[in-house]
Amino acid sequence: MNRREAEKKLKTIFGFDHFYDEQWNTIDLLFQGKKVLLIEKTGFGKSLCFQFPATQFDGLTIIFSPLIALMRDQVKGLNEKGINAKYINSEQTPAENSQTIQDAIDGKLKILYIAPERQENQEWIKATRMMNLSMIVIDEAHTISVWGHDFRPAFRRIINLVKLLPQDLPVLATTATATKRVQEDIEKQISDDIQTIRGELIRDNFELYVIKVNYEDDKLLWLAENLSAIEGNGIIYTGTRANTEIYSRWLEFIGAKTTEYNAGLDANSRKEIENGLMNNEWKAVISTNALGMGIDKSDIRFIVHTQIPASPIHYYQEIGRAGRDGKPSKLILFYNSSKDENGIEEDYKLPKSFIDGGRPSLKNYIKVIEALKQEQLGERQIIKATNLKQTQVKVIRADLIEQGIVREVIYGRSKKYEYQFNAPELNSTSFDELRNLKLKELDSMLEYINISSSRMKFLCDYLGDDSHTEYKNCDNTTLDKLKINPKNETKEKLLEFRESYLPELSVESKYSKLVDGIASSYYGVSSVKNALYRSKHEDGGDFPDFLLRLTLKAFRKKYGQEQFDLIIYVPPTESGDLVKNFAEKLSQVLKIPISHNLIKTGVSKPQRVLKNGYLKKDNVAKKFTYSQPKEILGKSVVLFDDIFDSGATIIEIGSALSKFKVAKISPLVIARTVGGDI
Amino acid sequence: MMNEELAYWLALAHVPNIKIKTKNEIIVRLFERNKTIIDFFQLDTSIWEKDFELNKTELELFIDAKKELPNYAFMVEDLLEQGYNILPITSSDYSPTLKKNLGRTYAPPVIYTKGNLQIMKEKSIAILGSQKVNNNSLQFADNVVKNASANHKIVVSGVANRIDKQVLDSVLKYKEQSIIVLPQGIATFQTGFKKHYKQIISGDVLVISTFYPKSTWSAQLAMQSNAIIYGLASEIYVADSNEEDGTWSKVMDNLRKGKTIYVRESNPKEKNANNILISKGGKAVDIFGKLNNTAGKEDDESQKTLFD
């Protein structure tokens, strides 16, 4: 097929008149059964380079994509054009996924999107033996390189697969963000005879700003005063999940329509928010970087970062969502440059802590290896055998597999990890190399903050695009700097917000009489954390009175005039009478009688020492009972504890007491952690 | 050999209804022409016909096989990921004993393994028996494994019958190395892998299958895997055999080919046909696996080769 013929078909199927030159070059190579790496800027139109040929091939095109939101988007678009496309991912029910697999086997599909992790699924692997395959695509291909940002270990298998494919099967890898090093790594990994097409990365409708602040509050204040004046809708990225909640509540407090999004939300809520984003339902979605990559919304007018991303590549990728219609769009990056007592800048700490916490210690790797030398274990069994956090076990497991020390073997319906005969020694030098690279990238991000030359040029240079264009449109070139100068009334508003905003405890379930409860503060708030720590671990005596004030306030806000019959409290493991004494004070002030009859039936360890949810749950399972069941029969009780982490204890007590026909259990705690930050 | 050939190897090995010999001859021809298996699949069908002498039906089958290459790629990726080895007959890791014993006609073009490949390079023995073995036979198996262990020979075993169980127990007891030959595909041996886990990771066991990886056990595969056991063993011991069982015909077959086979001399009360095998050319050994003095004059010499 020549370009003219192809463009005729393009018009009827996709409604576009022409291919961009680089699109056609790519497509032409794929028609010849070649392997291609396509590096083009965000919003360029890379998807068409596989979607169009897919419609022309006999069989099925499989697209490995790390982004669920994007799959949904693109499949919807394709279906509207009458192209048979579906996706397989964790958002669908197993039955839906099975149906999709069957459709693929039956030759009913042209395009199938699938997450790389699915390559570990036996149903899928079995099905791949029966499909008529025409092309393989790796979207967001930088995720296959450890040197790329957001490396996804699951892609290792896709790479292995690509190497095993017959030589004349077309393969396309696409990305917007590959440095020269990542490019070479992808080329090397995919095939010797891969051809790379690289375009210019400049996005000239971007207006780039950096705002340096001296206080965390300045970020909140600036947004409160300026968000409504920014045209259109956008995204505000925060560094942590907790901050998505806090920023969103604050902006709603001052009257801006926002919502929060993070990977902790369930699939339905995520879907709703993504749809809402598409339909401009909110002024801004406040999100961690879980939202965004690959989303094709034409008119995102602004993207604000309240924390710096891990590198200029991350930044380019994340702001890439904005202004895909080519119209001016604002990209604002906050940086808190105040220094702590060690001279370290405030906003350097969070990304640095991600790097430091990115890899478990070698000791923990050895623990896993030793456990696996004894017997083959599933992930859960490893977690239990080693007392490591699930997230850590996942990292360790991926590294051990990568190094050929351990293999994941299918045992019927489950997967076990097996130590390998002749396994190499654990090689930790690659970990150090990677860490050093990440530190360097973070330094480059700081450089971006501090440069006085064109910001877009800096980003393009960093990404290995050395074409010479005129760069303008930033606060170092043609635009005025954005300033912080908050009004007093805004500051007062913020104080008011702080007083009234409290973290929720979501523990409600149809299996118990628990209702959602309330905490007086996040555990991360330093004054609270320090006070709790001092009392619990440094013999600092009873919890101080300011915590009592906070807790009473939380109680009143949440439960108002509700009537309670009893206050009960979680019996201690190691901190003696701290919780009991505090509960007694609560009881006096609130004038609700206290009971000491919630007791332990067995010994449990302090939850704090257990590093994962499974062990925490096991640790408290069946450990509680109520010594005078009649006392709570039909009663409404307040259940008090000091810190709420995984929630396992409260939930366990909830189900134990529900057996005694309690009417309602309302949890109240001093502090709630976020994502186990205890 | 590079991994990128593996999907092609599987496509060749698992073309249905084509004799192993035909497949191996393709491999030999490629070798002689200094061509790879990838080259083969890219050749025009006219060349398949002319240079590789494939007939019309065979051509059709190979055309189908070629279409399945991407599918095989997925399968290979999955197997390698799980730590299985896939060894084409041209691989330097492929068992030289198997190649030599089974030859072009019967040596499987691809074998699947898990464990220490080095074991295939060692001198080996196999012990055969029927399903209804008696204590003498079990004792015999134990003794032979013990001797093999002392003489640095590895043991080839099946997993199916009573004698295999004894052999595998004795292997564990004497910390002996062994090859376990499967009557099924390698990816369906989960309980076995669980059982032999420690032996596998310490390099004492190699598991082999020559079948399509997902095949489950069948009587037919069991028969075929017996042939592989013979093929992998440099020496064969018969614990007991009856005229009607599978062992018998195999042993007779091998005796006719002039292969040395050691047969336990049974006492007259035992209900087996061991002594008939001896009369047909099997070498008599006692319950300790030692050559019996009554068995003939070349005893001394044989004793040396057996236990050196």
Ligand SMILES: Nc1ncnc2c1ncn2[C@@H]1O[C@H](COP(=O)(O)OP(=O)(O)OP(=O)(O)O)[C@@H](O)[C@H]1O
């Ligand atoms: N030839 C074309 N003519 C007109 N519009 C096009 C053409 N090709 C693509 N587009 C449009 O460009 C937009 C962006 O395309 P796409 O989502 O493929 O970007 P991308 O390169 O994958 O970006 P990202 O790296 O951000 O994922 C889409 O809305 C698409 O319809």
Ligand SMILES: [Mg+2]
């Ligand atoms: Mg894209």
